Amino acid sequence: xxxxxxxxxxQAYPEPGEQARVVSMNQGCNDIRxxxxxxxxxxxxxxxxxxxxxxxxxxxxxxxxxxxxWQGSVVLLQQPAIDRHWQLRFQTHxxxxxxxxxxxxxxxxxxYNLIKEHVxxxxxxxxxxxxxxxxxxxxxxLSQAIDDxxxxxxxxxxxxxxxxxxxxxxxxxxxxxAQVDHPPAAPTGEPAEDGISEEAQAKIIALWKSWDAxxxxxxxxxxxxxxxxxxxxxxxDSMLTVRYEFEDALTNNHxxxxxxxxxxxxxxxxxRPLFRRHLDPGDSNNLLGYLSFFTAxxxxxxxxxxxxxxxxxxxxAGFYRLALMLSNETLNEGEGVxxxxxxxxxLDDTLPVPPAPPATPEPDQLFxxxxxxxxxxxxxxxxxxxLRHGAGLLQRTTALLFTIRAAHAALPGxxxxxxxxxxIVSAEQLLPKVHKVVQEATRSQQAKITVxxxxxxxxxxxxxxxxxxxxxxxxxxxxxxKIVYLLSYNNTSVGIMQINEKVWRGIYDMQExxxxxxxxSLAGAEILSLYLNRYIAPKRTAFSxxxxxxxxxxxxxxxxxxxxxxxxxxxxxxxxxTNELYRSDELFLEKFDKTNGxxxxxxxxxxxxx
Numbered sequence: 001x002x003x004x005x006x007x008x009x010x011q012a013y014p015e016p017g018e019q020a021r022v023v024s025m026n027q028g029c030n031d032i033r034x035x036x037x038x039x040x041x042x043x044x045x046x047x048x049x050x051x052x053x054x055x056x057x058x059x060x061x062x063x064x065x066x067x068x069x070w071q072g073s074v075v076l077l078q079q080p081a082i083d084r085h086w087q088l089r090f091q092t093h094x095x096x097x098x099x100x101x102x103x104x105x106x107x108x109x110x111x112y113n114l115i116k117e118h119v120x121x122x123x124x125x126x127x128x129x130x131x132x133x134x135x136x137x138x139x140x141x142l143s144q145a146i147d148d149x150x151x152x153x154x155x156x157x158x159x160x161x162x163x164x165x166x167x168x169x170x171x172x173x174x175x176x177x178a179q180v181d182h183p184p185a186a187p188t189g190e191p192a193e194d195g196i197s198e199e200a201q202a203k204i205i206a207l208w209k210s211w212d213a214x215x216x217x218x219x220x221x222x223x224x225x226x227x228x229x230x231x232x233x234x235x236x237d238s239m240l241t242v243r244y245e246f247e248d249a250l251t252n253n254h255x256x257x258x259x260x261x262x263x264x265x266x267x268x269x270x271x272r273p274l275f276r277r278h279l280d281p282g283d284s285n286n287l288l289g290y291l292s293f294f295t296a297x298x299x300x301x302x303x304x305x306x307x308x309x310x311x312x313x314x315x316x317a318g319f320y321r322l323a324l325m326l327s328n329e330t331l332n333e334g335e336g337v338x339x340x341x342x343x344x345x346x347l348d349d350t351l352p353v354p355p356a357p358p359a360t361p362e363p364d365q366l367f368x369x370x371x372x373x374x375x376x377x378x379x380x381x382x383x384x385x386x387l388r389h390g391a392g393l394l395q396r397t398t399a400l401l402f403t404i405r406a407a408h409a410a411l412p413g414x415x416x417x418x419x420x421x422x423x424i425v426s427a428e429q430l431l432p433k434v435h436k437v438v439q440e441a442t443r444s445q446q447a448k449i450t451v452x453x454x455x456x457x458x459x460x461x462x463x464x465x466x467x468x469x470x471x472x473x474x475x476x477x478x479x480x481x482k483i484v485y486l487l488s489y490n491n492t493s494v495g496i497m498q499i500n501e502k503v504w505r506g507i508y509d510m511q512e513x514x515x516x517x518x519x520x521s522l523a524g525a526e527i528l529s530l531y532l533n534r535y536i537a538p539k540r541t542a543f544s545x546x547x548x549x550x551x552x553x554x555x556x557x558x559x560x561x562x563x564x565x566x567x568x569x570x571x572x573x574x575x576x577x578t579n580e581l582y583r584s585d586e587l588f589l590e591k592f593d594k595t596n597g598x599x600x601x602x603x604x605x606x607x608x609x610x
């Protein structure tokens with residue numbers, strides 16, 4: 001209803017403050033103004049209410065005789081109707097006058113006739129042209145057409161026409177109908193028994209990156225909206241679920257050509273009500289663009305129903321076209337920090353980058369910079385044949401020793417990196433330094449933790465046990481006689497806290513995560529704090545009788561989310577109470593137990609010997 005109201009205001013209330021001057025004659029002697037339109041449903045009719053200010057007299061010889069003034073509101077009950085040319089109009093069936101307190105006004109013939117003659121006719125001329133968003137929908141679906149079915153798709157889309165408008169308490173819906181004689185065949189979407197080809201997988205990965213960028217693009221649009229904590233939690237949970245599911249499918253070679261389609265449909269159904277509540281055009285010039293967006297997104301989410309009918313499928317070009325319906329910003333698939341995304345999730349706009357001692361590498365220590373970020377695709381995904389079963393996403397970074405970029409002037413130099421490299425610096429020297437960095441990161445989040453009745457050193461123990469479990473306190477290692485940042489076995493997570501670069505894209509600076517141990521530690525602390533406050537704190541009391549008050553249980557629970565994402569929220573308590581912990585759970589809890597004391601650093605024996 002909000003979008004419908006905005007479209008009506010844009011057409012019929014052009015003056016500042018949502019006002020309309022219906023009559024203005026005879027030097028103000030005859031004046032009728034409308035303001036504050038309100039729209040709702042009343043059964044099968046649209047209830048249109050607007051404030052009215054009326055001043056009416058008889059102009060004679062430059063004077064206004066016997067003027068009558070009245071202020072109140074008029075209520076029209078209207079029947080929406082749409083023709084084959086997509087012109088939406090509203091026919092008035094009944095009306096009433098209300099005084100300023102909202103009470104019905106007894107019929108006054110002169111007053112009613114004036115309002116009926118001028119106001120009814122003015123509002124009755126409102127016509128919303130829905131042909132542009134319908135045209136956008138056609139072009140959008142054509143851009144998703146499978147090559148060999150595009151002519152059939154175009155023929156079907158040319159036949160579309162509107163169904164009768166239907167009102168609900170929250171929406172005015174106009175279904176789009178089409179004439180189909182012989183639906184075109186569509187691919188089955190089932191992968192071969194021995195899995196999909198490397199080329200097909202590369203295309204799915206590229207498509208997923210565009211879908212992930214589309215989700216972030218939508219979340220960014222809400223950065224200035226008055227979101228509730230529940231709204232922010234839903235957005236965070238949806239984004240993390242999308243990313244963890246992708247990582248899991250990629251790591252276990254479970255990607256299929258339906259993966260992105262299914263993720264989009266499921267996520268859109270969850271988030272659509274939130275976006276409908278909070279997304280607004282902001283600029284009246286883009287009202288129809290917003291209507292186009294929701295129409296196209298709803299059509300895309302029903303791809304399983306309309307896909308075989310129209311011969312269409314989700315594509316990267318489709319996501320880019322969707323984004324442009326909302327704003328003139330294209331999708332961003334890069335690695336940079338997105339302050340708007342952090343703001344929506346309830347974080348500070350940026351995570352401060354701790355200064356590193358200046359050090360300039362010698363010329364023979366410089367290595368090539370990372371490849372430039374790919375340009376946004378025009379209509380077809382760019383060649384991504386270098387991806388191999390997902391490992392290639394980050395494989396290129398393992399051969400880099402150092403990266404010089406003007407945007408990262410604070411990154412440590414080679415001398416600094418050597419001082420934090422396991423295998424070059426002894427454990428006796430490295431561990432106290434790393435302990436200090438982890439303690440600093442702990443203090444950065446200590447005051448933000450909302451879970452009460454914890455021992456003062458609990459979060460510090462949590463941080464140290466996590467760094468121990470994830471990396472054995474290593475940010476850099478020696479590999480093939482080169483210093484490289486620590487990279488996980490599946491090439492997804494980096495540094496001392498093993499921050500997953502796909503999961504936390506846009507939230508953290510990837511170069512800083514790789515080359516700055518202080519920044520990596522701060523990011524790990526922020527993630528632990530986020531999971532603790534947003535996920536565990538609201539559910540902690542539900543498990544109070546099953547170890548929920550036990551700080552050891554709480555530490556294991558939090559680590560399971562840090563390691564496996566939101567899906568572990570209910571799974572870990574079940575494992576803990578049935579004594580069926582994963583091996584990773586057990587290893588972490590062993591380390592958490594050891595951190596209880598002052599001399600536990602002497603028990604760390606996983607660092608390489610010199």
